[in-house]
Amino acid sequence: MSDTSVPGGSRSAPAFESTDGKTVPFRGGGFSPRPRKFIGLAVFVVLIAVWELGSRTGVISSLVLPAPSEAFGSFMDLVHSGNLWRHLSASLQRLVFGFSAGVSLGLICGTAAGLSSVARAIITPLVSAIFPIPKIALLPLFIIWFGIGEGSKVATILFGSFFPMVIATYSAIDNVDRTLIRMGQSFSLGKAQIIWKIVLPAALPGILSGTRIAASISIILLVAAEMIGAQYGIGAYVLLAGNLMATDQLIAGVAILSMLGLTVSWLISRLEKHFLGWRN
Incomplete structure (x- = not known):
């Protein structure tokens, strides 16, 4: 077991080595997730852009949506x-x-x-x-x-x-x-x-x-x-x-x-x- 830094802080959290030699960050209550702040925002932006394009080109009827x-x-x-x-x-x-x-x-x-x-x-x-x-x-x-x-x-x-x-x-x-x-x-x-x-x-x-x-x-x-x-x-x-x-x-x-x-x-x-x- 080794120590890895916790995302967003200076403290360290335990990490366990798997059988293939890779370290797996671990925390009490589950695996330590890494924040991905911009992925969700990008999904919304892409969906709205496709929606707007579809409406402007007539693919999506403005009466319906x-x-x-x-x-x-x-x-x-x-x-x-x-x-x-x-x-x-x-x-x-x-x-x-x-x-x-x-x-x-x-x-x-x-x-x-x-x-x-x-x-x-x-x-x-x-x-x-x-x-x-x-x-x-x-x-x-x-x-x-x-x-x-x-x-x-x-x-x-x-x-x-x-x-x-x-x-x-x-x-x-x-x-x-x-x-x-x-x-x-x-x-x-x-x-x-x-x-x-x-x-x-x-x-x-x-x-x-x-x-x-x-x-x-x-x-x-x-x-x-x-x-x-x-x-x-x-x-x-x-x-x-x-x-x-x-x-x-x-x-x-x-x-x-x-x-x-x-x-x-x-x-x-x-x-x-x-x-x-x-x-x-």
Whole structure:
């Protein structure tokens, strides 16, 4: 075994020699990936360039799929009219409230199910019974309970993000290496110290992966909820554009949703980099 430098840092990580003499960088939790920042960007640029070329040459009908330049023009009209912020702020408020509440409750219930046999006996049957139900199918029921306003939309997002977090959290806690727990017990650590210093840090990669899944589901449910009885919101804008057959506005709305998803993914990646730096 030899040491190799860790990408982006001055520390060294162990590397193992394979049978053919090549060194294989290794880190706790998996092989050490090398960042390739510009490959993903290049893929997007090539796809958009081919799309634009196909639209301009008539290979792609503008009625079916308008050129990216037309969609960008609709986006700029949305910016100049001031409606972009109205739609985006409404969507962000619903997403932040619903996602934060769902993730927080899911983390609490998932931790309880992972650490307590009684809590698991109560929570897991309910999760198994309700999780497979499409959450958008429950939106009419939420409208009856909370009204057509913000309450039903936030409740839909909360409900959708809650269950992935519960499952991810207690599964991550279940998968914590028991050797680490026994090591903590051998050093006379109390139960609370073992949970706080060993179990939760070891389960954090799985918990953050569950957060990423919950965020994706939340954005999907946000759009679906805003298509029912919302004046402002990205989902309402997309629905209106579809009803008017304004495909350039429709593509602009979809692009905004894509950027929103990329932003949320980037934020979660920053959290992973901050809290999981010990894996390097």
